[in-house]
Amino acid sequence: MKHIIYKLFSVRILALLGLIFAIAIAVATFIEYYQGLDEAWYLIYDAIWFEFLLAYIAVGSVVNIFYSKLYRKGKIGIMLFHLSIAVIIIGAGITRFTGETGNVGIREGSSSDTLQLAETVLNLQVIKDGSVIFEDHKSVRPNKFNQDYYDKTVNIDGNELKVQSEVYAKGEMQYPVTKFRISDHGEVAEAFVYHYAPKSPTQVNFNDVSVLLSVDKKKVILPFKIMLDSFIVEHYPGSQSPSSFISYVRVNDPERNNSFDYSIYMNHILKYRGYRFFQASYDEDELGTVLAVNHDPVGSTVTYLGYLLLALGMLKALTDKKSRFLKYLGKVRNTQIILIGLLLSALPLSAKAESQITPEVAKMFGKVWVQTNEGRIKPMNTFAGDLLRKVSRKSEEKNRKAEGIILEIIRNPSASSAIPFIYKSETGIPFLDNNPENHIAYNDLFTNDGKYILQTVVQNIYRKQASERTKTENNILALDERANIFNMLRQGRLINLFPLPGKAADQWVDLRSVPDLLMSADSLAGNAFSAFYMNFFSNDPEKFKQAMDFVDSWQKQFASDILPSDRMRNIELLYNKLNVFERLSLFYGLISFVFLIVAIVAQVNRNKLSRYLSTGLGVLLIAAAVFHGFGLLLRGIMTGHVPVSNGYETMIFISWISMLIGIYFFRKSDITFALLGLLSASALMVAHLSFMNPQITPLVPVLKSVWLNIHVTVITSSYAFLGGSAMLGLITLLLMSVLTEKNAPRISGTIRQLIVINRMILIPGLYLITIGCFLGGVWANQSWGKYWGWDPKETWCLVSVLVYSLVAHFNHLPGLKGSFYYVAGSLLAFSTILMTYFGVNYFLGGMHSYAGGGSIYTLPSWIFYVVILLIVLLILSYNRYKKVYAEVGC
Numbered sequence: 105m106k107h108i109i110y111k112l113f114s115v116r117i118l119a120l121l122g123l124i125f126a127i128a129i130a131v132a133t134f135i136e137y138y139q140g141l142d143e144a145w146y147l148i149y150d151a152i153w154f155e156f157l158l159a160y161i162a163v164g165s166v167v168n169i170f171y172s173k174l175y176r177k178g179k180i181g182i183m184l185f186h187l188s189i190a191v192i193i194i195g196a197g198i199t200r201f202t203g204e205t206g207n208v209g210i211r212e213g214s215s216s217d218t219l220q221l222a223e224t225v226l227n228l229q230v231i232k233d234g235s236v237i238f239e240d241h242k243s244v245r246p247n248k249f250n251q252d253y254y255d256k257t258v259n260i261d262g263n264e265l266k267v268q269s270e271v272y273a274k275g276e277m278q279y280p281v282t283k284f285r286i287s288d289h290g291e292v293a294e295a296f297v298y299h300y301a302p303k304s305p306t307q308v309n310f311n312d313v314s315v316l317l318s319v320d321k322k323k324v325i326l327p328f329k330i331m332l333d334s335f336i337v338e339h340y341p342g343s344q345s346p347s348s349f350i351s352y353v354r355v356n357d358p359e360r361n362n363s364f365d366y367s368i369y370m371n372h373i374l375k376y377r378g379y380r381f382f383q384a385s386y387d388e389d390e391l392g393t394v395l396a397v398n399h400d401p402v403g404s405t406v407t408y409l410g411y412l413l414l415a416l417g418m419l420k421a422l423t424d425k426k427s428r429f430l431k432y433l434g435k436v437r438n439t440q441i442i443l444i445g446l447l448l449s450a451l452p453l454s455a456k457a458e459s460q461i462t463p464e465v466a467k468m469f470g471k472v473w474v475q476t477n478e479g480r481i482k483p484m485n486t487f488a489g490d491l492l493r494k495v496s497r498k499s500e501e502k503n504r505k506a507e508g509i510i511l512e513i514i515r516n517p518s519a520s521s522a523i524p525f526i527y528k529s530e531t532g533i534p535f536l537d538n539n540p541e542n543h544i545a546y547n548d549l550f551t552n553d554g555k556y557i558l559q560t561v562v563q564n565i566y567r568k569q570a571s572e573r574t575k576t577e578n579n580i581l582a583l584d585e586r587a588n589i590f591n592m593l594r595q596g597r598l599i600n601l602f603p604l605p606g607k608a609a610d611q612w613v614d615l616r617s618v619p620d621l622l623m624s625a626d627s628l629a630g631n632a633f634s635a636f637y638m639n640f641f642s643n644d645p646e647k648f649k650q651a652m653d654f655v656d657s658w659q660k661q662f663a664s665d666i667l668p669s670d671r672m673r674n675i676e677l678l679y680n681k682l683n684v685f686e687r688l689s690l691f692y693g694l695i696s697f698v699f700l701i702v703a704i705v706a707q708v709n710r711n712k713l714s715r716y717l718s719t720g721l722g723v724l725l726i727a728a729a730v731f732h733g734f735g736l737l738l739r740g741i742m743t744g745h746v747p748v749s750n751g752y753e754t755m756i757f758i759s760w761i762s763m764l765i766g767i768y769f770f771r772k773s774d775i776t777f778a779l780l781g782l783l784s785a786s787a788l789m790v791a792h793l794s795f796m797n798p799q800i801t802p803l804v805p806v807l808k809s810v811w812l813n814i815h816v817t818v819i820t821s822s823y824a825f826l827g828g829s830a831m832l833g834l835i836t837l838l839l840m841s842v843l844t845e846k847n848a849p850r851i852s853g854t855i856r857q858l859i860v861i862n863r864m865i866l867i868p869g870l871y872l873i874t875i876g877c878f879l880g881g882v883w884a885n886q887s888w889g890k891y892w893g894w895d896p897k898e899t900w901c902l903v904s905v906l907v908y909s910l911v912a913h914f915n916h917l918p919g920l921k922g923s924f925y926y927v928a929g930s931l932l933a934f935s936t937i938l939m940t941y942f943g944v945n946y947f948l949g950g951m952h953s954y955a956g957g958g959s960i961y962t963l964p965s966w967i968f969y970v971v972i973l974l975i976v977l978l979i980l981s982y983n984r985y986k987k988v989y990a991e992v993g994c
Contacts, residue, residue: 110171113164115916121161126906128154130939133896137947142247149894150245155197162193184417188410192878195407196892203400204324205890207384210332211392215356217329219397221322226254227305228267229316246272246282246299246319254284260313263289267315286315327377328357333365335386335393349386351393368395371886398890407891411878418871461515464645466508468652471677473659473667475600475612480800481666483673484510484599485680490799491593495586496543497527510593514615515641517594521546526586532576533557536583546590558584601655603663612663615640676742684735685756688728689788692763695724696781700835703774722770725781729763732784736760743800748816751945752798755791757817759784761824765865775854776861779831783824815883819876819901825869826908826937832862833931840924840981843988859923862930870908877901900940907933924985928978 111117128148136144148154165186169175174183206221223243230238237260244253246269254269271283280299285292288310297306297317305318331354338348350369355376357363366374374381384396398404470485488506492498513520524543531537536544549557562584565577573581592598596615603612632654639651659667699721702714736757739747747753766780790796836858839851880898885891892898911929914920920929 109167113167113171115168115913116918118161118164118168119910119913119917121157121164122906122910125157125161126903126910128157129894129899130903132894133899133944136896139248142245143249144894146245146247146250155200158193158196162190165189181417181420184413184420188413188417190410191413192407192410195403195405195410197403198406199400199403199891203398203403205400206321206324206397208326208330208381208395208397209387209392210330210351210353210395211387212332212335215329215331217326219324219326221324223322224299225320225322227316227318227320228256229305230258230260230265231314231316232260232312241322243322244319246280248272251282260288265313265315267317280319282319284317288313326379327359328355328362330355330381330395332393335390337386337390349383349393351383351395353381368393373886398885404885404891408882411882414878415875418875422868422871461504461508461512462645463505463508465643465648466505466511468645468649469511470505470507471673472601472652472655473673475603477598481668482800483676483680485677486799489680491589491598493798495527495589496525510599513590513593514596514599521590521594524548526583526590528583529579530576531580531583533561533580546587546594549587558587602658605662609666672742675738679735679738679742682735682738684731684738685759685788686792688732688735688759689785689792691728692725692759692781692785692788695721695728696778696785699725699774699778699781703778718771718774722774722777725763725777726767726770729760729767732756732760732763739800746817748820750797752791752796754816754820754823754941755787755796757820758824758827759787759791761821762787762828765824765828769861773857773861775835775858776828776832776865779835780828783827783831787827815876815879818872818879822869822872822876823937823941825865825872826904826934829862829866829869829930830934832858832865833927833929833934836862836927837931837977837981840927840985841977843984845988848988855923859927862927866908866912866930870905870912873901873908874905877905897940897944900936900944904933904936904940907936922985924982928981931974 132144132148135147169183169186172182173179174186204219204221206219208216208219210216224245226240226242226244228238228240228242229236238258240256242254242256246253251272252269253272254267256267258265258267265288266286268285269282270285272280274280279301282297282299284295284297286295286308287293291310293308293310295306295308295315295317297319299319300321305316308315308317333352333354335352336350338350348369350367352365352367353374354365355363355374357377368374368381368383370383372383378399378401380398382396382398383393385394386392387394470483470488472484473481474484474487475481476487476490485505485507488510491510492506522545524541524545526544526546526549527542528536528539528544529542536548539548551557558580561580565573565581568577589598598614600612600614604610636651636654639647639654642648642651702717702721736747739753739756743749746757748757762780762784766777766784769776769780791798836855839855839858843851877898880901881891884893884898911926911933914926914929920926
């Protein structure tokens with residue numbers, strides 16, 4: 105009997121089930137995207153087979169503790185791993201079957217004790233002679249794949265009344281609708297029931313019977329009431345972007361003779377009698393609040409215990425003297441390198457363009473504070489760079505700084521409109537596409553009689569749903585946006601310099617509105633503004649300085665409470681001047697490429713000169729990493745948090761962590777250091793692609809939490825480790841693909857070393873992403889009231905954990921114990937990280953969509969060529985591995 109149990113719960117079976125689980129939840133994210141959330145829950149998350157799968161994995165994890173005797177000394181860390189899996193699944197099960205999740209909506213001055221759960225209920229009432237003779241309240245999950253979700257027969261005086269759901273669809277106003285078929289005494293009627301709609305139940309009348317139908321959320325009554333005294337939305341200065349929203353409530357509990365006041369806002373929850381209330385949303389008129397409610401005292405506690413066991417297991421595995429990690433660490437040895445010559449072509453320098461805006465004037469303009477539409481107050485130097493990247497996709501133009509270019513557009517709108525400045529891509533408009541240049545002039549968008557050539561086509565595109573627009577149509581919308589920004593600059597709009605007296609937090613006045621401000625000001629202020637206007641458009645640096653001094657004094661007089669300090673201005677100007685990350689992307693790439701080639705050739709020929717070169721290249725990369733860290737420090741000071749709040753910031757942070765990992769391997773493995781340098785360069789290059797947004801923007805309320813620094817830092821650090829593992833897997837496969845019987849004695853040693861280092865990097869990467877994934881659950885529980893909701897981001901994070909766990913267990917799985925399988929797995933598994941980061945942020949969306957930097961509507965064509973090349977590489981390296989490397993051994 106014991107033997108049969110161990111067979112049923114063998115490592116091979118559990119690995120297969122883990123893979124099925126990962127595939128299932130990955131598929132669910134696409135079902136949600138293409139079909140809907142209800143459909144994904146019905147087919148997968150809420151399916152009985154899915155629950156059985158999780159239960160089987162939980163039992164199997166416990167069985168393997170005894171089968172593999174993991175309770176013995178030296179295996180306690182692994183035992184804690186397996187035990188944590190079971191505890192986490194048990195906690196999730198308790199939450200699923202006993203927890204309550206929903207929301208409470210309250211208007212100002214009103215009270216509520218009604219909790220609307222997430223569960224959908226069909227309510228049926230049969231009325232005869234004014235009395236309810238039958239009623240049914242059944243939990244249902246209507247969706248496209250479950251249209252006949254209700255079928256009820258009611259016996260009335262010997263006659264059968266049948267109520268059946270037939271067709272489910274999305275109705276008007278986005279309310280789902282179900283068509284019901286109701287029959288009584290041979291008489292048949294149809295009823296259309298709108299789900300969750302604020303209407304009375306749908307009523308169908310027969311001769312002596314009335315049938316009432318409604319589909320709504322299940323409601324329960326709380327043992328106390330909550331009154332909303334007031335609700336306040338705080339906006340970032342000068343914008344409609346919410347900085348925070350706060351519900352000032354009063355809890356009234358007559359049962360316990362208790363009453364108290366409390367303020368609920370994002371990441372600040374109300375806990376009372378086992379219920380937890382979170383600030384979730386608010387009414388459109390800002391006079392009502394929506395509180396998310398969670399009642400799960402047992403399930404979340406058990407799950408958190410599982411998280412703790414998981415963390416203890418990882419700590420034990422990393423510090424145990426007999427652990428695989430320390431075993432691999434001891435195997436790492438130095439790999440020396442040798443000099444090879446490389447000829448680098450010098451890049452041509454652009455000549456300076458003549459301009460009426462002198463560097464001195466541009467520098468003065470760059471220092472002045474400006475308020476953006478998002479509500480952030482930043483130096484004009486920063487804002488000008490943001491605008492220039494938006495309109496022309498450049499950070500400067502012919503060695504002219506961004507603030508000088510923006511100033512010239514404002515002061516010389518006619519001349520600037522004739523200069524090719526606006527970036528364009530394929531539009532499908534022959535007149536524009538036939539132009540071989542990537543940039544066009546603003547005047548090119550108008551006909552001779554002044555008609556805007558994009559007007560009609562843009563209007564037609566906006567009539568389409570966003571999902572129905574083609575790539576070319578999205579390009580046209582982007583071009584239209586750039587043209588509008590340029591036009592606003594020509595008119596002096598967007599440049600918000602003047603706070604209104606007594607209203608510093610409101611929208612500041614832009615240059616175009618200065619004349620209106622003149623008319624409303626007193627004569628003394630009016631004279632001052634007249635002088636400013638004249639000095640601003642003067643070519644005399646002294647007069648322009650007087651204009652900037654006036655702006656500075658006005659801002660300090662009327663916005664001193666919200667104005668950043670001069671120290672912060674200097675830090676931001678230094679950050680912009682250094683341009684750390686854009687410069688390092690090329691530097692990392694060149695140095696690391698040289699380093700890699702030299703390190704590979706060094707396997708053939710080693711000498712003293714190679715050691716000197718190795719040290720020199722390593723020192724250059726270390727110095728660059730220090731410079732990189734300084735840039736992150738400056739950005740962190742500017743933002744007030746660890747710079748990991750959006751796509752651009754996470755990429756530059758991943759790049760830096762990759763370099764730190766590479767520095768650890770300096771003088772241990774030059775190939776590893778070089779590969780991680782290339783990974784850093786790649787991350788920085790991705791950070792500066794067009795869909796990334798490098799500008800600093802105000803945080804959405806949910807990100808104003810200490811968890812931003814903890815959770816996202818841990819997750820992004822794991823990406824660096826796993827990216828390094830993928831790079832090592834790639835170079836190892838390349839070495840395997842060129843194996844021959846002659847070179848095998850030389851290359852096999854390097855391959856073995858790279859595999860050891862790969863394992864050594866993958867293990868902490870797996871630990872970090874696992875910890876980060878569940879720390880995200882803790883943060884979600886603090887912010888949204890549930891530690892797991894199958895959001896696409898958290899789902900794909902879990903997929904990554906499962907896939908990398910499988911790769912880490914290849915040496916325990918029959919048929920996958922060879923080195924080739926592990927190396928290939930470490931490379932292919934990184935596709936789950938790419939999906940977690942790019943696929944979710946820029947395609948699937950979800951609650952984590954604020955982390956993205958833009959939208960990717962179609963996959964780039966080069967991805968398919970990369971996939972083909974990888975397949976070819978895998979086939980070649982596998983054949984060589986079977987023929988040559990397996991004989992040499994690893």
